[in-house]
Amino acid sequence: MAAQTENLKSIPKDEVAKHTKQGDLWVIVDSIVYDLSKFGAMHPGGIGVLLDPEVAGQDATTVFYGLHRSEILQKPQYQRLKIGIVEGQKPRIKPSLPGDISRVPYGEPTWLTPEYKSPYFKESHRALQKAMRIFVDELLYPDAQACEESGKRASKEVLQAMAENNLNRMRLGPGKHLHGHQLFGGAVKGEEFDYFHELVLNQEISRINARGYGDGLNAGMVIGLPPVWNFAKEPLRSKVLDEVFSGQKVISLAISEAFAGSDVAGLRTTATKSEDGKTWTINGTKKWITGGMHSDYFTVGAKTEGGLTVFLVPRGEGVETKQIKTSYSTTAGTAYITFDNVKVPAENMLGPEDGGLLVILSNFNHERWVMCCASARSSRTIVEECLKWGAQRFVFGKPLLAQAVIRHKLAAMIAKVEATQAWLEQITYQMCNMSYKEQSRNLAGQIAFLKMQSTRFAGEISDDAVQIFGGRAITRTGMGKFIEQFQRTQKFDAILGGAEDVLGDLGVRQA
Numbered sequence: 043m044a045a046q047t048e049n050l051k052s053i054p055k056d057e058v059a060k061h062t063k064q065g066d067l068w069v070i071v072d073s074i075v076y077d078l079s080k081f082g083a084m085h086p087g088g089i090g091v092l093l094d095p096e097v098a099g100q101d102a103t104t105v106f107y108g109l110h111r112s113e114i115l116q117k118p119q120y121q122r123l124k125i126g127i128v129e130g131q132k133p134r135i136k137p138s139l140p141g142d143i144s145r146v147p148y149g150e151p152t153w154l155t156p157e158y159k160s161p162y163f164k165e166s167h168r169a170l171q172k173a174m175r176i177f178v179d180e181l182l183y184p185d186a187q188a189c190e191e192s193g194k195r196a197s198k199e200v201l202q203a204m205a206e207n208n209l210n211r212m213r214l215g216p217g218k219h220l221h222g223h224q225l226f227g228g229a230v231k232g233e234e235f236d237y238f239h240e241l242v243l244n245q246e247i248s249r250i251n252a253r254g255y256g257d258g259l260n261a262g263m264v265i266g267l268p269p270v271w272n273f274a275k276e277p278l279r280s281k282v283l284d285e286v287f288s289g290q291k292v293i294s295l296a297i298s299e300a301f302a303g304s305d306v307a308g309l310r311t312t313a314t315k316s317e318d319g320k321t322w323t324i325n326g327t328k329k330w331i332t333g334g335m336h337s338d339y340f341t342v343g344a345k346t347e348g349g350l351t352v353f354l355v356p357r358g359e360g361v362e363t364k365q366i367k368t369s370y371s372t373t374a375g376t377a378y379i380t381f382d383n384v385k386v387p388a389e390n391m392l393g394p395e396d397g398g399l400l401v402i403l404s405n406f407n408h409e410r411w412v413m414c415c416a417s418a419r420s421s422r423t424i425v426e427e428c429l430k431w432g433a434q435r436f437v438f439g440k441p442l443l444a445q446a447v448i449r450h451k452l453a454a455m456i457a458k459v460e461a462t463q464a465w466l467e468q469i470t471y472q473m474c475n476m477s478y479k480e481q482s483r484n485l486a487g488q489i490a491f492l493k494m495q496s497t498r499f500a501g502e503i504s505d506d507a508v509q510i511f512g513g514r515a516i517t518r519t520g521m522g523k524f525i526e527q528f529q530r531t532q533k534f535d536a537i538l539g540g541a542e543d544v545l546g547d548l549g550v551r552q553a
């Protein structure tokens with residue numbers, strides 16, 4: 043960016059002031075002179091606003107930033123509009139570059155803010171964070187924004203890069219499956235990968251600000267693969283793990299039905315064993331299956347004679363998926379699935395016959411904790427957006443932040459985001475120091491409460507942000523686009539992986 047301004051010629055302010063008409067129109071934004079003579083007619087905000095005597099030929103920095111996201115001026119198509127720099131001036135606004143840390147107060151968790159210390163994060167967490175941030179800024183974010191809009195699945199380039207960097211493996215959490223593997227070009231050794239590395243990964247991915255895309259991006263794997271990992275027999279286990287980690291195949295978890303959500307005992311999909319015990323026949327339906335449209339494998343919960351059993355069902359004869367249109371984008375691949383006399387070999391049973399409840403429940407804590415990581419980070423982005431908007435937007439001749447009512451809202455929002463992150467880090471520390479069994483015994487309640495609280499806070503933060511952004515909070519493009527996305531999609535976290543009330547109740551019962 044610096045190089046781009048260095049090559050610009052110096053133009054006296056008086057010279058800029060001479061170009062004020064349609065077809066001959068210059069404006070200044072942050073010391074850069076833009077020639078809008080041709081662009082004016084195509085300007086999404088119309089030509090009229092640009093011909094205003096306080097804009098045409100003038101320094102329009104304040105009015106510009108009150109109406110546009112700063113990233114607009116970094117778009118390649120607008121670079122040709124830059125014709126010079128005002129004599130004796132220097133741009134004051136530093137565009138953010140891929141990998142940059144936000145300097146907006148509370149825009150980053152304290153451990154990433156240079157002035158603060160943390161007992162939890164070591165060099166390898168910081169190295170992974172740096173690598174992930176560049177990966178997200180350069181590759182994931184543009185793809186996410188495009189697919190969230192088009193409804194299409196993540197690009198091949200992204201899926202391949204995820205596999206190459208071993209991101210799919212890392213998303214299952216620490217364990218032997220990471221040992222001996224180069225993670226993100228060596229940013230962290232597989233053997234030292236812990237839950238704080240995973241927290242970094244989850245929180246960096248959430249910065250794409252595209253909830254449907256995030257869920258479509260193998261979130262189904264995070265919940266669908268663990269039953270295979272923990273309960274499948276060889277050689278099926280290794281085969282499926284390799285296929286999914288390498289990005290060749292996609293898997294999702296198919297439990298919920300139109301008939302039953304949190305009440306897994308009420309499922310109606312059935313599995314019947316053949317007389318020789320070699321084959322199972324599955325019949326029934328599944329609903330709200332994230333990533334189901336993209337999946338080659340489904341981890342399916344079905345009723346068997348003595349209870350519930352889990353099976354790995356490959357896409358094939360008798361399996362059909364239909365897209366469900368939810369409040370977020372179809373890029374998530376949310377599916378309604380029908381199983382019509384689907385035959386699977388007995389080897390595809392995951393865990394014991396009639397022992398499926400344990401198979402399903404065994405991954406709930408991890409799944410919920412992943413969602414807490416994402417919810418906390420997405421809420422923080424909303425706080426950052428509100429702080430920036432509050433400084434940029436002028437009302438009644440003053441920045442929005444000069445209004446006590448706005449500061450009051452921000453105070454509550456900041457406190458909620460900071461409290462959630464602190465609790466999340468504290469629980470993550472416990473996870474790092476407990477076996478999986480101990481985690482199930484001691485942390486199920488804590489994680490349930492954390493998820494309940496993060497999503498309630500997210501709802502409150504969303505409501506406040508909507509009030510701060512006004513009409514822009516319900517507009518998909520422009521200044522409020524992240525707020526619009528958040529207020530439309532934050533409820534997914536409050537429902538998926540256990541509804542708020544169910545989780546609160548679980549925590550109290552455990553206590």
Ligand code: HEM
Nearest residue numbers: 069071076086087091092097102105106109114120519520
């Ligand atoms: C310097 C070059 C400029 C570029 C490249 C530019 C580009 C854009 C773009 C892309 C949008 C659509 C934003 C969206 O996605 O909602 C927009 C909207 C708008 N622009 Fe500009 N613009 C420029 C300068 C200005 C200036 C100097 C003004 C001063 C009044 C202005 C006033 C507006 C208005 C009023 C809107 C509509 C905003 C809304 O719907 O909320 N623009 N501009």
